[in-house]
Amino acid sequence: MEKKTSIFTATHGVMTVEVGVISGELELLTTCDDEGILTLAVTYVGAEEWYTLPGQDYRLHDPRDHEVVHRMLATVLERS
Structure with a gap:
């Protein structure tokens, strides 16, 4: 399973399943397995608890597209 992380600032916030909208300095974590299953999570920089982004499946x-998709997500979330 491959993991990628990026730190970004979301001034307008990012919606999460568990706690609703969070904003500020955040870290995006994407994981992709050999089957191409992608999971998305976000946390406050330095925090331990991760929150999932809406959507599923x-x-x-x-799976080689993981890097590109991760970078696109980080860029889009930073604009949020």
Whole structure:
């Protein structure tokens, strides 16, 4: 399972399943397994508790696309 993380600042916030909208300096974690199953989580930088992003059953056609998808998500969430 491959993991990627990025730190970004969300001034307008990011919606999470567990606690609703969070904002500020956040860290995005994406994981992708060999089947292309993608999971998305976010936390406050330095915190231990991770929150899931809305949606489910994310799957990449090719797991090699994980890096590109991760970078796109981090960029879009930073604009939030």
